[in-house]
Amino acid sequence: MAHLRIGNQIISQAEITHLLAGFQMLPQLCRLLIIETAIAPFELTPSEKECVIEQFYQNNQLTTPEAIAKALEHYSISLEQLEAVAMRELKIEKLKQATWGTKLESYFLQCKPQLDKVIYSLIRTSDAEVAQELYFRIKAQEQTFADCASVYSQGQEAQTGGMLGPVPMSQPHPAIAQKLTISQPGQLWPPMKLDEWFVIVRLEKLIPAQLDDAMRSTLLNHLFETWLAEEISKAQLTIHDDAPAPVLITR
Incomplete structure (x- = not known):
């Protein structure tokens, strides 16, 4: 009967099988x-x-x-x-x-909405009144989006002036992705509530996926x-x- 020798240890064929199972290697073998x-x-x-x-x-x-x-x-x-x-x-x-x-080609076209990449700006705050005030400041060009995000945004995006990306369109929250999908570059959206946050979103750049x-x-x-x-x-x-x-x- 076939067997495996490792050093002074002899492992039978049946033992090899149980070792593969015990070391959870059977799925890899499969x-x-x-x-x-x-x-x-x-x-x-x-x-x-x-x-x-x-x-x-x-x-x-x-x-x-x-x-x-x-x-x-x-x-x-x-x-x-x-x-x-x-x-x-x-x-x-x-x-x-x-x-x-x-x-x-057909699979690419089917998946393209999720494969497109996007650069966008984001401010999130738990205070609805702050979100509304920031929106009006940015819209009136009283303050830049980056300045408002750096001071008021309560996520990691504050460190980059609110700028995020490029990331696949599938990465942002679905509600944010939906807004970005129908946006023109520079389009600013009023605050919307997502879970415990109020978020302001602006599309910076859409990078269409290519079948290269x-x-x-x-x-x-x-x-x-x-x-x-x-x-x-x-x-x-x-x-x-x-x-x-x-x-x-x-x-």
């Missing part, structure tokens, strides 16, 4: 197995394989035969397994592109992780002490 199954159909061209392996060796300081041999011994893997690790990320990228690449390479990567990663979380939640982890394999994952 994640990796699901990924391996999903990327199995994707092949790399010889040039892609050569490039990613070379880059992997460079990134991990495996630049000499001795260093590679030491890594193989340290991880108890073969050269073929090490190269499979090196190729995994590119295969995952191929999976992402094949599965969600054509859906990115960085955004594409972010959205692909989000779609991939969402899919993976769903697959993990559907998987059933079952330990069989008398089974030849330590963990069975069934659907």
Whole structure:
């Protein structure tokens, strides 16, 4: 029967399974197995394989035969397994592109209101009369927003003259975000009550999200992780002490 030796300790196959469970590593194993199954159909061209392996060796300081041999011994893997690790990320990228690449534009448009960034000014105070007075001072240009915020605002924004951002539109309180969404730059809103606060908001700048390479990567990663979380939640982890394999994952 297969076993694992660590120093003078011999761990049986059944014990390995229970150790993985005890150290809460089964969900991670499940994640990796699901990924391996999903990327199995994707092949790399010889040039892609050569490039990613070379880059992997460079990134991990495996630049000499001795260093590679030491890594193989340290991880108890073969050269073929090490190269499979090196190729995994590119295969995952191929999976992402094949599965969600054509859906990115529509998904981006769906998510764009939350992806847009905003710079805005905020004053919050627990006193309704103070909020109203400050609003009229700013509107009449008797005092600047920054001066009023620095003196009267009761949050951390006082340290920046009330200025916040750039932040995703999804970050501010939904009521504030709703005002910012329909604002023009420089538009000042009368005080509104949010929980225990009275807040004054002014839009400074709207920064629309763009479907550039960085955004594409972010959205692909989000779609991939969402899919993976769903697959993990559907998987059933079952330990069989008398089974030849330590963990069975069934659907």
